[in-house]
C-alpha cells in the first residue's frame with residue numbers, strides 16, 4: 156500500500172504541516188499508534204471507510220434534518236471536483252480525509268463511487284486530486300474520540 | 303507568610319476574598335496560590351433576578367442543555383427542554399442488558415449483558431481537574447470511583463514487535479528507561495554533551511541516570527536484582543527455604559524500540575490523561591441521570607426539532623414527536639440550542655449567515671466502542687490485571703478492563719475496542735455481528751486461551767451511525783477556529799448555541815458544561831438589558 160497521505164505530500168514541500176499533524180495527534184490515540192492499513196483498491200476503500208456512514212448500498216440514511224446523504228444516483232457527483240473537494244476539505248458533518256487516505260486512494264475510491272453507484276465512468280486521477288488541492292490540508296486539533 | 307497557612311485557613315481566606323470581591327477576585331487569588339490555573343470554573347454562576355415570566359427554550363437534553371435548564375431555572379426563568387431521544391444525557395450514555403441500539407441504516411442490537419453490567423460507549427473517564435463536572439456530580443449526589451488509568455501490569459502489543467507476543471507495560475517501560483539512561487550516561491561520560499551542559503549539571507545528570515535507569519557500577523543497564531525490583535523477577539521473592547529471588551532478563555534495546563512503548567508513556571503524560579481519574583459508580587449515565595433529577599419535569603423526550611425561528615419578540619421551535627408522529631411548536635423569549643453541529647447544520651434555523659457557515663464548517667470525528675461480556679474475570683484471575691488498558695496497534699486500539707467489582711465471580715464487561723480514525727470507519731462499516739467477531743479476533747492476542755472461550759455476548763456503538771448525532775465530537779482546526787469560532791458562539795438575537803462543539807475543551811464533558819455556563823451568562827445579561 157502507498158503510505159504518502161496528502162498531508163505528507165504537503166509536508167514534503169511545505170515542511171510544516173506534518174510536524175503540526177504529529178504534534179496534534181499526540182493525544183488523539185487510545186494510548187499508542189495503530190497501524191491500520193487502508194486498501195488501494197477503490198471498492199475496498201469504499202467498504203473500509205465510506206461505508207461507515209454512507210452504508211454498503213451507498214444510499215445513506217437517517218431522517219430529514221438528521222440525514223447522511225446518498226452517494227448512489229447522486230447528480231452532484233457528475234462534476235468530479237465536487238467530491239474531490241469534499242475529501243480534501245470536508246463539509247457539514249463529514250471530515251476531510253487528507254490525513255487518512257493517499258491521493259491514489261482518493262482517486263481510486265472516487266472512480267469507484269462515480270462509476271459503480273452512478274453512471275460517470277471517466278476515472279478520477281491523482282492528477283485531478285493534485286489539481287484541486289491547492290491549499291495545505293486541514294490539521295485537526297486533538298480530541299478524545301479516537302482514543 | 304502564605305506558606306504558614308494551613309489548608310483550612312487558606313480556604314477561609316479564599317472564601318473571604320470571594321465574598322468581598324466576587325468570583326473573579328477569588329479566581330485571581332486562587333491562581334496566586336497555585337490552586338486554580340487548572341480550570342476556568344469559578345463556581346456555579348449565581349444568576350439572579352430574571353424578569354418575571356421570562357421563558358427559555360433549551361434544545362437538547364445532553365449535559366450542556368440540562369445544565370442550562372438547571373441554572374436558568376434557579377435564576378428565575380421558566381424553562382422547557384426538547385430532546386430528540388427517548389432518554390436524557392446525550393453522549394453521556396451507558397448501555398445495559400435489555401437496551402436496544404438502533405443505527406442509521408437499520409441495524410438493531412438487543413443488548414444481552416447480565417444485570418449490573420454496562421458499557422460506557424462515549425465518555426468513560428474524568429480527569430481530576432475537570433472542576434465543573436466534579437462540582438455538579440457532587441452537588442447532584444453522583445458517586446464517583448477511581449478509573450484505573452495507569453496499570454503497569456497490562457500488556458502492549460505490536461504486530462511487528464516481539465514476534466507479535468504482547469509484553470507487560472511494566473517490563474517495556476522499565477527497559478526503555480534503562481536503555482535510554484545508559485545511552486545518555488555514555489554520551490555524557492564520552493564528553494559528547496560537554497558543549498550543552500555545565501560540568502556541575504553533567505555530574506548531576508550522570509548520577510540521575512544511574513539512579514533513574516537503575517544502572518550498575520559501570521553505568522550499564524544489565525538487569526540485576528535491583529532492576530527486577532522494578533520490572534519483576536524470574537522467580538519472585540519467597541519465604542523460608544529457597545526464598546531468594548532470581549532476576550528477570552531485560553529486553554534488548556532494539557526489541558524495546560520496536561514496541562514503541564514511548565507512545566504509551568507519552569500518553570500517560572497528557573494532562574487530561576493523568577491520574578487520578580474517576581468514573582461514576584454504576585455507569586457514566588449516572589451523571590446524566592443526576593442532572594435529569596433536577597430538570598426532568600421540564601424535558602419533553604422523543605421530540606425532534608425540525609425548524610428554529612426567531613423575531614424581535616421571541617423564538618419558535620417546530621418539532622415532531624418521534625413516537626406519535628404528531629407535530630408541534632414551542633415558543634419562548636430566549637433559546638439555548640445544544641444540538642450537535644452535524645444535525646443543526648441540516649436544520650432550517652434563523653440565524654446569521656456567518657453562524658450558518660460556522661455550523662457547516664464543523665465536521666465530526668468518528669469512533670466505535672465495543673463491550674464484550676466475558677463469563678469470568680480471567681484478566682484478574684489468570685493475569686493479575688485489575689483495570690487499566692492493554693494497548694495494540696490493531697484497529698481495536700486497546701482492550702480496557704473494568705475498574706469496578708474487582709474479585710467478583712460472574713460475568714463482567716470489558717471494552718473490546720476503542721477504534722478511531724481509519725480503524726473506527728472499518729468497524730462502523732461492519733454489521734454488529736462482524737464487529738464482535740473482529741474484536742474477538744484482535745483481542746485474542748492478549749488472552750488467547752480465554753478470550754473466545756469465555757465470551758458471552760457483546761454490543762457496539764458506532765458513533766457515526768447514531769441517528770441523533772452522526773459522529774463523535776467536533777473536529778476543529780487552527781484555521782476553522784480563526785474563521786468560525788467567534789461566529790459560532792456569539793449570541794444571535796435571542797439564540798445562543800452551547801455544547802462540547804462550542805468550547806476549546808472539545809470532546810470532554812467539561813467543555814460542554816463550561817460552554818453552557820458561558821452561554822447562559824450572556825443570555826441572562828442580554829435578557830436583563832432587553
Ligand SMILES: Cc1cc2nc3c(=O)[nH]c(=O)nc-3n(C[C@H](O)[C@H](O)[C@H](O)COP(=O)(O)OP(=O)(O)OC[C@H]3O[C@@H](n4cnc5c(N)ncnc54)[C@H](O)[C@@H]3O)c2cc1C
Nearest residue numbers: 362364365366386392393425426427607801802809810811
Ligand atoms: C467516544 C467518545 C468518548 C468520549 N470520552 C470522553 C471522556 O472520557 N470524558 C469526557 O469528559 N468526555 C468524553 N467524551 C465527550 C463527551 O461525551 C461530550 O463532550 C459531552 O457529553 C457533550 O455534551 P453536549 O451536551 O454538548 O452534547 P450531547 O450530549 O450530544 O447533547 C446533545 C443532545 O441534543 C439532542 N438532539 C440532537 N438532535 C436534536 C434535534 N433535532 N432535536 C432535539 N434534540 C436533538 C441529542 O439527542 C442529545 O441528547 C467522549 C465522547 C465520545 C463520543
